[in-house]
Amino acid sequence: MYREPPQTLNKVIMSSQIRKRVNKKITKAIHDFNLIEDGDRVLIATSGGKDSSVLLMELAARLGKFGPKCELAAIHIQSDFADKAPREFLQRMAEEYPQVPFYFKDVAVEARLKEGRKLNCYWCSTQRRTELIKFASENNFNKIALGHHMDDIVETLLMNMLYKGEFSGMPPMVPYEKYPCSIIRPLCYCEESEIIAYAEDADIRKFTCTCEFSKASHRKTIREEIKSLTKGSSTLKANLFESMRNIRMDYLL
Structure with a gap:
């Protein structure tokens, strides 16, 4: 007679499945786009x-085991108006991953505003990205790994089309012309739902963006529109992603 497996066993199986799925997609992204190669120094x-x-967690687990032989380090850029809780969490993670050097850098984002200007998402992002690139360049990191997943990339694609009138997005790898480093996005094949499931399984889904300026972002509106367009289909969402490398120039202006 068939009996349902114990609930704890089901949880173990699901845990194994989501971690394997995310791991496999990261491996595919690294291979498809040559995101990490032997000798790279990668700053997360x-x-x-x-x-x-x-x-x-995923990149740290690969060190010395499989994949390209590279060096890893992590950096957290703390703005002068943001919550300090993520920093405390990352300090604990630094202890759990001693093989990955951690750096913490404070940036006076709000204090840099000129008189009469108001703080906004673009200004904050630009200031933190500038400091990130500067740190990478000064410390000889040739790759900067960002945590953008497929949903982020597809949302950006549609946002740029609707609000900027241009066909552009966030490619899995972007070499900088003015700096000796590239941006890489190893989570590009992963859906946000998979990252959430992984984070919940690993008990690290502790912090979300609480910045008041994000409430007025177009991204949340676009996210709902994508849900409506795809009806929750992973295949349709993946097709939006794939459209960025299957461009038919003869059928564009």
Whole structure:
């Protein structure tokens, strides 16, 4: 007679499945886009959120075991108005992953505003990205790994089309022309739902963006529109992603 497996066994199986799925997609992304190669020095930008934390865990697990032989380090850039809780969480993660050097850098984002200007997402992002690139360049890191997943990339694609009138997005790898480093996005094949499941399984889904400026972002509106368009289909979402490398120039202006 068939009997249902114990609930704890089901949880173990699900845990194994989600971790294997995310691991496999990261491996495919690294291979498909040559994101990490032998000799690379990779700096992981860590916010303390689910995406960059999963990325850190997965890349750290590969060191000395399989994949390209590279060096890893992680950095957390703390702005002068943001919550300190993610930093405390990352300090604990640094203890759990001694093979990955951690750096913490404070940036006076709000204090840099000129008189009469107001703080906004673009200004904050630009200031933190500038400091990130500067740190990478000064410390000889040739790759900067960001935790953007497929949903982030597809949302950006549609946002740029609707609000900027241009067909552009966030490619899995972007070499900088002015700096000796490239941006890489190893989570590009992973859906946000998979990252959430992984983070919950690993008990690291502790922090989300609480910045008041994100409430007015177009991203949340676009996210709902994508849900409506795809009806929750992973295949349709993946097709939006694939459209960025299957461009038919003869059928564009």
